[in-house]
Amino acid sequence: MAELPPERRETLARVREVIVRNLPAGYRESMSFGMISYGIPLERYPNTYNKQPLAYAALAAQKNYNALYLMSAYQDSDAEAQLRAAFAEAGLKLDMGKSCIRFKRAEDLPLPAIGELIAATPPEAHIAAYEAARRRE
Numbered sequence: 674m675a676e677l678p679p680e681r682r683e684t685l686a687r688v689r690e691v692i693v694r695n696l697p698a699g700y701r702e703s704m705s706f707g708m709i710s711y712g713i714p715l716e717r718y719p720n721t722y723n724k725q726p727l728a729y730a731a732l733a734a735q736k737n738y739n740a741l742y743l744m745s746a747y748q749d750s751d752a753e754a755q756l757r758a759a760f761a762e763a764g765l766k767l768d769m770g771k772s773c774i775r776f777k778r779a780e781d782l783p784l785p786a787i788g789e790l791i792a793a794t795p796p797e798a799h800i801a802a803y804e805a806a807r808r809r810e
Contacts, residue, residue, distance in 0.1 A: 681734050685709075687779040688741060688787070689732055695788040699796035700729055708733035708742070713796050722807070729799055730791060738768075738775045741782070745794045747772035748802045752790060759786030 689709060693702065701714045705725060712726035721727050731742040746753045746769075756774075760767040763783040768775040776782055794802075 681739065684739060684777075684779045685732055685734060688739075688782065688784070691784050691788045692730060692732065692791055695792040696730075697792060697795045701726065705731070708740075713800065717796070718800055727800065727803060729794070729796075735775075738777060741774045741776065741787070742772045743774065743787075743790060744772055745790060745799070745802075746774075748806055749794075752793065756786065756790060759783040 692711060696702075696711060699713065699717065700711050703710050703712070703726065705712070705728075708731040710726070710728060710732075711730040712728045714726050715721070715724075718727050728742070729744050731740075733740045733742070743752075743756070746756050756769075757767060760783055763786075765781060765783060774782070
């Protein structure tokens, strides 16, 4: 984050604070693929397809936007619906790919709803959802 311009650093710091404050026990913050990542450590769950910690969320500064990756919104249609409803209720535009929410400023996100979504999935539930998805493939 030290390499970012001050306004982008401040934006990512605000979103990171929400994530860290709401992150259930059992997830670990690390740097992965050039992003601040939150996942289940390999010593807790080593059976990942890519031999990397099982990703739960990530935060990145891309070239033209910031990105918040939320695996829970990607793998759980109820969580995605809650996220979409939170954006609509806050009057915010949701710019989302499969798990990636693109944003410029922290004010572009419904931060309380993001915190609730982060807090809603303990590691055991995330592992179960991951394993269920792998069985369907």
